[in-house]
Amino acid sequence: MPIRKPWLEWDDAAPTKGLPGAMGVYELADAEQRVIYIGKAGARSPFGLRGELFRHFSTPERLARENWTHPRMGEPDLPSIAGRARYYRFEVNHMYYSRWVELLTRHQEDRGTLPPANLEDPEPRPRLGRYHWKSEEATSGL
Amino acid sequence: MDFELSDEQRLIIQGVRRFIREEIRPLEAGLDPDAYQLQARDRERLVAMVKEMGLYQMDVPVEYGGPGVDAVTRTLIAEELSQHRAGLYAPAYGVFGSGPPAQLYAGTEVQKERYLWPSIRGEKHGFFGLSEPSGGSDPARAIQTRAIRDGDEWVINGRKLWNSGADTADYGVVYVRTDPTKGRQGITAFIVDTDTPGFRVERLVQVLRAHYTTELSFTDMHVPHENILGEEGGGFALANDYLSANRIPYSAACLGVAVYAHEMAVEWAKQRVTFGEPLANRQAIQWMLVDNEIDIRTGRWAALAAADLAERHRPFRFESSMAKLLCTEGAGRVVDRCMQIFGGLGMSKDLPLERWYRELRIRRIGEGPSEVQRIVMARDILNVRSGS
């Protein structure tokens, strides 16, 4: 099952408080709304989904201005994300780990590969399985 | 009757305990708290160490190349293997070898060549396909997936639910109705390759634990007659034997988690001071620790008694059901008490307790719910056979 939420365009001026500090999963997309990364805000994410999304999108100036001092927030982003991510969608989910694996598996089955930034991601991931069928989204060429 | 471990058992247990504490637990610090697999390089290194210890694939019988560890010692080892964060569902992250599904030992030489040996070598993985959307407690009546003979093949149509690992498996042992007039004798086990046309993983089903399970559909799936495992109509008996035997390590894994949680709680109770005294000085806490110990010891004795009967080829169905009931429910209570002793910390993902709490809840359902274990035992007591 995909994340059933519309894509949202990142607004660097909007306050981040509207984003949940909870655990969950998220997807980032480029200007053509192609998924470039499937991420999770796990138990070790210092600010949950809010922190993970902000980390990918925000500028160093905004990080400094808003005093996000946690070392995780200043980490350089993966090359396929930096400067390319424009849209995001997320799902608050306590079972973030298995849901993350589910989203990765679906993407791999549909597209034959993982999103570009996941291929660069050093985060260990478990062996992904097969569905033996492609989703409607993939077969309709979207 | 001898409750003493032999010198050899003691040595093996000490080695396994050291391995879990020194090799597995430190690696978990770098993993997501819900992770269930190691990185490939760590896995390979640890498998080599286990082979060196002579304990790799210890569930594999000696005649198939296993190290020949008896059932009682395997149960003692299983209790050690789960004593880490991911240990309940991924004991030692599988580096001791997970072995083939035991039903495959009933296979033909061709089936052994195609599925059993590659599984022992770790090249292929299988899943267990019994439960369906129509029910899992009473598969003899609930199985609706149908196979109809067509020359040298069978055509299978239907759905399965909750089949763990089916998305990553190369094949599954799938239980299907071949004769709707015959009740439990109308169920046959087939070995099904997951790349057979018509086989689909409809969805990954998210549950309480870190690892999802699956829902499957079979649409006009053609399976050769030679893929019947055991006798035509003998599938139910095959599944029952497998489930009875598997309840012993299943129980021991629950115990291991309870032991580790209890150890953590004992240490914490000695350190944590409230109202001017360590928690350990409070009778309310002492009684929780005593109740933990009682749950752990009764579960352990039941599991070992079942293993001892299995080792001596005596009937053990009653005992393995009793062990499953005592260990799954007892371990759940132990972890719950430990969370209470830890207070807020017990609720957080900083400690493994919350993960075990979720996973242990599933253990009262998986591999036959508690009610089914009681039904199995009641049948033995009343000497009735149900369903035909």
Ligand SMILES: Cc1cc2nc3c(=O)[nH]c(=O)nc-3n(C[C@H](O)[C@H](O)[C@H](O)COP(=O)(O)OP(=O)(O)OC[C@H]3O[C@@H](n4cnc5c(N)ncnc54)[C@H](O)[C@@H]3O)c2cc1C
């Ligand atoms: C995470 C997970 C993994 C699983 N993995 C697998 C797998 O790999 N392969 C597989 O085949 N199955 C698997 N299962 C399925 C599991 O074995 C079934 O869920 C279980 O057997 C119960 O079946 P059910 O869910 O259909 O419940 P039902 O059979 O519908 O029963 C519902 C409840 O009623 C109770 N009940 C039933 N009959 C009676 C009675 N006569 N008296 C009193 N109470 C009764 C049951 O105990 C249960 O609590 C898995 C399940 C889970 C949750």
